[in-house]
Amino acid sequence: MNAALYGIGVGPGDFELMTLKAIRIIKEADLIAVPRTDEKEMTAWNIAKQAVDLSQKEILELYMPMTRDAQILAQSHQKAAELIMDQLKQNRSVAFLTLGDPSIYSTYIYLHNRVLDAGYDARLIPGVPSFCAVAARLNTPLCEGAQPLHIIPASYEGSFDYLSWGGTKVLMKSGKEFSNVKEELLSRDLVEDTQMVECCGMPTERVYHDIRNAKGKASYFSTIIVKEKEITK
Structure with a gap:
């Protein structure tokens, strides 16, 4: 599997709405990146684990604060993107799990753009909005x-x-x-x-x-x- 960042839409909540492509990439990826809020919720992870056995997967938790403070958001996005790029430098593939579709109001897209701007490979895997x-x-x-x-x-x-x-x-x-x-x-x-x-x-x-x-x-x-x-x- 290519050493790339995959932004995977896991759908809105019902794990049966996850696509076959999303499930395949999650299985094949070297590690799974999961957004975590202040309440330590990992909703996308909880959805995906019902469709894919993640018990043996390496997990990279990325803190994503629930705030509209532009400076705090920019700092958290940059830090998360750097952690992902550290993995890409080691020729590892990263599957980032996000609710719904990654192209619709998704925090993931800010990391996606930073990774692309840094010259790495990043791809969008659509999910059910x-x-x-x-x-x-x-x-x-x-x-x-x-x-x-x-x-x-x-x-x-x-x-x-x-x-x-x-x-x-x-x-x-x-x-x-x-x-x-x-x-x-x-x-x-x-x-x-x-x-x-x-x-x-x-x-x-x-x-x-x-x-x-x-x-x-x-x-x-x-x-x-x-x-x-x-x-x-």
């Missing part, structure tokens, strides 16, 4: 015909103008801002067109066909789907 799994769990299409699909990081402060856009809106990472998002949806009379799934495919999964039933702060792993409001004639 959370919003696709959520749509399947809700048994509903994301978009039909000429409808556009908008993917929005809802936890970031800013205007809610996107709620007036046509087509389907997928609100990701609402987390701490969920109450504000919920109030905005209520004020715009969009509740009937909105559904949410927390921790899709995980043991803690919760499905809300009516988000008025969701109280308090939503999980970081929450995805809200807002359909285009139908105009009655």
Whole structure:
């Protein structure tokens, strides 16, 4: 196997959604890189170990703080990239496990770019995005015909103008801002067109066909789907 960094999407939570390619590369890689948060959670690892025997694999834990401080993030990304490059220098392959798909709001991509910029080989291995799994769990299409699909990081402060856009809106990472998002949806009379799934495919999964039933702060792993409001004639 080539001495490269492989950013592997393990999907949103259900290990059966992992791709055959992801499983093969995890098996063949010399070591597994796993992101760890302040709470020492390794969610991607917990998903992958249900599909692949990782008991004999060498593990490289990479600290990824849950913060928006640009300086702290840059330092942690650089340190993690350097630890990975130390392995690549030894001609070892590294499989970095990340939730969902590595190209969609993934912390991994910051390491990927640093490794590429340093002249090493880094590759993206796609995974099932959370919003696709959520749509399947809700048994509903994301978009039909000429409808556009908008993917929005809802936890970031800013205007809610996107709620007036046509087509389907997928609100990701609402987390701490969920109450504000919920109030905005209520004020715009969009509740009937909105559904949410927390921790899709995980043991803690919760499905809300009516988000008025969701109280308090939503999980970081929450995805809200807002359909285009139908105009009655």
